[in-house]
Every structure is written in structure tokens, then in C-alpha cells.
Amino acid sequence: MYFELSINVNRPPADVFTFLRDKHAYPQEPGSPVLILDKTSPGPVRLGTHYREVVQMFPGIRGEILSEITRYEPYSHLEEDFHGAGMEGHLAYEFIRDEKGTQLIQRYTLHARGLLKIISPLMRWMLAPRLLKRLETIKSVLESGWQVQP
Numbered sequence: 001m002y003f004e005l006s007i008n009v010n011r012p013p014a015d016v017f018t019f020l021r022d023k024h025a026y027p028q029e030p031g032s033p034v035l036i037l038d039k040t041s042p043g044p045v046r047l048g049t050h051y052r053e054v055v056q057m058f059p060g061i062r063g064e065i066l067s068e069i070t071r072y073e074p075y076s077h078l079e080e081d082f083h084g085a086g087m088e089g090h091l092a093y094e095f096i097r098d099e100k101g102t103q104l105i106q107r108y109t110l111h112a113r114g115l116l117k118i119i120s121p122l123m124r125w126m127l128a129p130r131l132l133k134r135l136e137t138i139k140s141v142l143e144s145g146w147q148v149q150p
Helices: 012-022 120-143
Strands: 001-007 034-039 050-058 061-075 077-084 086-096 100-114
Touching: 001 120, 012 077, 012 086, 012 100, 012 120, 061 086, 100 120
Parallel strands: none
Antiparallel strands: 001 100, 034 050, 050 061, 061 077, 077 086, 086 100
16 A cells, blocks of 8 residues: 655644654553554664554554664655554655745555455545644644754
8 A cells, every 4th residue: 555645734843853853752642543653773874773552443452562763864754654553654755845844745655464454445445544644733733833852
């Protein structure tokens, strides 16, 4: 499955990049399927940084997803590969300066494995609105006065 979504955020690319770079440092919004998000590599986020997520996949079913930063170009690109919970994929963010701030482009590739492959058409239907909601939440948080943490 491949998704490409875009949203304009009224903040400079540096702020949007920093927010997504430091995703482990902020609480998840209520109702988020992400229950736990830990940075498991020491030091600042950089190429090769690892994360561990526990996600609510379906009612009563949780899964663990491990990811690694595979492209780290401050203020222009942030990408990661992930695997676990019956899936693997790639998440790419591109940050483009525009007249009001940043055009944030999200490219998401997902390959279902095992039993999840059987329900992949249903997964596409369920995942598309979640990805869009996530971008809208990012925009809302950033435009509501979020400040870069030192």
C-alpha cells in the first residue's frame, strides 16, 4: 500500500521538522493508536536512531513496531523504515517552504505480512483516514503555539 498526503502548516520548516524529529518527546493525542513510543538509541535523534512503538491494531490486539531513521536532512527530509506487528514499510516526510510556512508531504509505504496480508484491503480503508487525521493533528498542534523544546 502506498499513500501520499500533504498539508500546509503555518510554521517554518525548521519547526515542523523538529516536532516530527522529536516525536518521542510529546504525549500522544487522545484516541491515538500509539500507546507507547520510545526512542531506544542514546543521544540526539540522527541517522540510525531507533524507536519502539506499541500500537493498538484492533480492539484487544496490540503490536510492537521497531523503526530506524534512514534519512536525516534537517528541515528538508526525515525518513524511517519500520517492521513488526505483521507489517513493514517506510515513512517519509518532506518539508517544503511555502508562502505561509511549510508544505508537509508524507509518503507512507506499507507491506502487510502473514495474517494481515489477508485483510490488507480493509487495512487500506482503515489507515487512510488515520494518516490524514495525524497530519491534521500535527498542523493543529504546531499552529496552536507549540514551542521548540531546548
